[in-house]
Every structure is written in structure tokens, then in C-alpha cells.
Amino acid sequence: MRAIELFAGAGGLGIGVSRAGFIPAEVIEWNRWCCDTIRENKARGILPVAKWPLVEGDVRNINFQRHEGRVELVTGGPPCQPFSLGGKHRSHNDVRDMWSEAVRAVRETKPKAFIFENVKGLTRETFATYLAYIVHQLSYPELTCGSGESWTDHLAKLECHHIAGSSCRGLSYRVVYRVLNAANYGIPQRRERVIFVGFRSDLGIEWSFPAATHSLDALAWQQCRSGGYWERHGVSRRQRIVSPRFEERVECLASKPMALPWRTVRDAIGDLPDPELAPSLAAEFLNHRFQPGARSYPGHTGSPLDEPAKTLKAGVHGVPGGENMLARPDGSLRYFSVRESARLQTFPDDFRFHGSWSETMRQLGNAVPVELATLIANSVRAHLAAATAPERKQ
Incomplete structure (x- = not known):
């Protein structure tokens, strides 16, 4: 099965999708630092990114029609700053809102399924109407916004279409979404994100999110x-x-x-040498160097060693110090190294991140935990395989 990855970032979601058995037909990312990270791992032959057809560019300039009928899955994390609790909450008024491009990719490729991810802030009451707009657009991607039509007018048109029971006509998807806490799926981090999954209506697939483990x-x-x-x-x-x-x-x-116990910071990084106390041993691991300057202040006290980490964040104006710190049992603090942060996001140890500490931490703060992405993509692939089995027998 083939897939297209939009807004790939450093590749967390894409790695998970590839691990689930999907073959990427195109991987698109505009940020050059993220692209450099992917390119460096491609050059080093690190699987699965070694075989990714990476495109560095603006998704708005990509024509997806050539992939129509040739991909089973479209995935991605549309830029989330418009909805982030740490951002400015501009939603549809923010130029970084790329949901319309995600919908366009679905409309032009007509995949059998899609997986999109965004921050929990999108589900805040403030954004309730716009969240409904996103879901309706994903459900009926061919019912586009007319020239000069406002998004609220477009929403009204989509609602009328939905209420009229018109889902059987034209391209439509059965869409579900849920806020998932990554810690409930074995990720050593309390990371809440909203995941959207849709299956093309003509497939008749019934699906729900995997149960917490x-x-x-x-x-x-x-x-x-x-x-x-x-x-x-x-x-x-x-x-x-x-x-x-x-x-x-x-x-x-x-x-x-x-259930299994939540995984903790100690579970994730306990076998790594401390980059501050044993720098020579730490140097044997990729991206595992001590970063000075950590300090605690109200509301930002670091992550205790024996609990899942607090959510790693990218930050609007640089990396937020308190969220990305380790709080040792003796009360001392230090920043997580890039490798430790990659462990908390379940990236493989042979995956190298390109750029300064601040830049690589921004890549990690925006990433989807690899193992969570794999879990969801595996479930989607299994349902697609079951639904299309009769097609293969013909």
C-alpha cells in the first residue's frame, strides 16, 4: 500500500506509517532544517527514511492529481500553531493554518484512508465551530469553498449537505477523531494530541481507535x-x-x-550516560550532549525521573525551558539532551537530528511519537487490507 506524507517535519508520523508497511509515494516538508534531518538520515541509509522520496517545498505548490487512485493513505500534521495552547490561537485567521491543503490533498488523490494529527488545543471550546468545519471538509472534500465564500458560509453548505443525507453521492469519508494521551499507549511522555482518521465511505469500513494499553x-x-x-x-x-x-x-x-504501567523518563533514558556527569561516555551516542542553562520557575519545574515526561514543546519564540528539563531525584535540574528527547518521542537511536540544540528540540517538540504513529497506522492498514481482500481475489 502506498501513502503520501504532508507536513512531514522530522518524520515521526512518517516513520510510524512506513513501519506499518505503507510505501511513501511522496514526503513533503517546507522547513529546510527538518529536510536536512531527513536528508542526513537518507544519506546514512537509515531505514525507513533512506527510501523516502522527499520533496522540500510549500505544499500549496504541489499538484496531487497525479497520485489519484494510486495511493491508499494520506497522512500529515497540518501546522498546529494556530490552535496550540502555547500559541496565539488565531485558528482560521492564521496564515499557518494548512487544513485546507490537507483537504485538497484528499480531494485530489482520493485515498482509501487518511490520518491527520494536531494539538489538543484544537478541541478547545473556542475552536468548536472551526473543528466542526474541519471534520465536515474532510467528510466531503469535493464540496469546496466557492470564490468569495466565507468559511462560515462554506460550513453552512457542508452542514446542509450532511443533514440531507448526501454522503452517498460523490467522494465522502467516514471521519472520527479523538484526543489521545500518548502515555496510555506506552509512550514515556504525557502528550495529548487530537488524531483524525477517515475511511472512504464506499469501503464500508467500521473502525475505532485502538484501546489504551x-x-x-x-x-x-x-x-x-x-x-x-x-x-x-x-x-x-x-x-x-x-x-x-x-x-x-x-x-x-x-x-x-x-493494564501495563505508564512508561517513565527512567524507563526511556535510564540506560543512557548522563551528558553532564559523564560527557565522554555520552559522546558515544548520537545527539547526546549536555546543554547548559536549565532553570526552574513557577509552572516550569521539569519532568520527574520516575513519571512520564511532561509534553515536549517546540515553543513559539524558542524552546520552553521548563517543559524540556529533567528533574533529578536530588532536586537538581538539567535540559534533556536531543537523544533523550528523541527517546521520549520513541525515535530510533540511529536517527540523527540536524541543527542546533534549539532547532532540533523544535523538531522534536512538533513531532508525533513514532510508536504511537505505528500503532494507529497498523490498525488502519489492517482494516484496509480486510476491506480490499475481495478485490485482490478477483
């Missing part, structure tokens, strides 16, 4: 009740620092949770 309760149980977490990491009783919040949760649990 990990939980906070299970981690609290292992730290406060069974001690299995500490034993796994060889932490003595006197060195164990348990969050009071975890202790409160365990008091409410009658039995051991069935």
Missing part, C-alpha cells in the same frame, strides 16, 4: 504497592521517591490494574 494506576501500583518498578531499575528503598499523587491513587485501588 498502559495506565497511571498500574504505574502507581508498581511504585507504591508491589515495588516492581523500583526492583526493575535496581533502586533501593531509601532512594525511592514516590509522588503523593500516586499514593493517593493506590489507596483507591482494590486490586492490581490489568
Whole structure:
């Protein structure tokens, strides 16, 4: 099955989609630093990006019609700054809002499915009407906005089309979306993002998001009740620092949770040498160098070692220090290295990031966790394969 990746960034979503078995027909990204990261890994022969047909350019200048009927999946993360909780919340008034281009790619390629990702802020009450507009556009991509027509007028037209039960006429998709916390799927980071998945209506596919596999309760149980977490990491009783919040949760649990425990920062980076305390050993790992200058201030206290990391952020005017710091058990702080941040985003260790610390952290802050992308893409591919099996037998 073939796919097109829009707004590829450093490649988190794309790597996951490729791992699920989709072959990229085109990978598009306009930021040269992100493209340099992908190109460097292509040159080094790092799979799956080594075989990516990368296009550096503005998606608005790409004609997707040549891919019509030739790709099964369109994926991407339209620029999210218009909706980010850390941004200016301009939504449809922001020139960085690229949802119309995502819809155009679907309209011109007519894929069997699509996967799009964006920040949780898009689901805020402030953006409720525009969120509905996005969903309706994705549902009926051929019902385009007319010349001089406002987006609210276009939404009204889409709503009328939907209520009239016209989904059987023309290109249409069954669309679902949900805010997912990556920690609930084994990612060592509390990262909430809204994921949109759509299947072409004529395929008749019924689909729902994969069930969560990990939980906070299970981690609290292992730290406060069974001690299995500490034993796994060889932490003595006197060195164990348990969050009071975890202790409160365990008091409410009658039995051991069935889910796997949330993965923590220690789970993700515990085998890496500390880049501040052991720089020569750290130098043996790609992008694993100490970055000075970390400091704590109200609301920005770093990520505790024995909890999932706080959401890595790209920042509007540079990297936000507090969100991208490690809070050691002894109370000291330091910035995560690029390699540690890549671990928190589940990128492979042989994947090199290009650019300065600030630039590479921006790439990581905008990325989709690779393992979460793989999970969703695997589910989508399995449903597509099941739905198209009769076609292959003919």
C-alpha cells in the first residue's frame, strides 16, 4: 500500500506509517532544517527514511492529481500553531493554518484512508465551530469553498449537505477523531494530541481507535504497592521517591490494574550516560550532549525521573525551558539532551537530528511519537487490507 506524507517535519508520523508497511509515494516538508534531518538520515541509509522520496517545498505548490487512485493513505500534521495552547490561537485567521491543503490533498488523490494529527488545543471550546468545519471538509472534500465564500458560509453548505443525507453521492469519508494521551499507549511522555482518521465511505469500513494499553494506576501500583518498578531499575528503598499523587491513587485501588504501567523518563533514558556527569561516555551516542542553562520557575519545574515526561514543546519564540528539563531525584535540574528527547518521542537511536540544540528540540517538540504513529497506522492498514481482500481475489 502506498501513502503520501504532508507536513512531514522530522518524520515521526512518517516513520510510524512506513513501519506499518505503507510505501511513501511522496514526503513533503517546507522547513529546510527538518529536510536536512531527513536528508542526513537518507544519506546514512537509515531505514525507513533512506527510501523516502522527499520533496522540500510549500505544499500549496504541489499538484496531487497525479497520485489519484494510486495511493491508499494520506497522512500529515497540518501546522498546529494556530490552535496550540502555547500559541496565539488565531485558528482560521492564521496564515499557518494548512487544513485546507490537507483537504485538497484528499480531494485530489482520493485515498482509501487518511490520518491527520494536531494539538489538543484544537478541541478547545473556542475552536468548536472551526473543528466542526474541519471534520465536515474532510467528510466531503469535493464540496469546496466557492470564490468569495466565507468559511462560515462554506460550513453552512457542508452542514446542509450532511443533514440531507448526501454522503452517498460523490467522494465522502467516514471521519472520527479523538484526543489521545500518548502515555496510555506506552509512550514515556504525557502528550495529548487530537488524531483524525477517515475511511472512504464506499469501503464500508467500521473502525475505532485502538484501546489504551498502559495506565497511571498500574504505574502507581508498581511504585507504591508491589515495588516492581523500583526492583526493575535496581533502586533501593531509601532512594525511592514516590509522588503523593500516586499514593493517593493506590489507596483507591482494590486490586492490581490489568493494564501495563505508564512508561517513565527512567524507563526511556535510564540506560543512557548522563551528558553532564559523564560527557565522554555520552559522546558515544548520537545527539547526546549536555546543554547548559536549565532553570526552574513557577509552572516550569521539569519532568520527574520516575513519571512520564511532561509534553515536549517546540515553543513559539524558542524552546520552553521548563517543559524540556529533567528533574533529578536530588532536586537538581538539567535540559534533556536531543537523544533523550528523541527517546521520549520513541525515535530510533540511529536517527540523527540536524541543527542546533534549539532547532532540533523544535523538531522534536512538533513531532508525533513514532510508536504511537505505528500503532494507529497498523490498525488502519489492517482494516484496509480486510476491506480490499475481495478485490485482490478477483
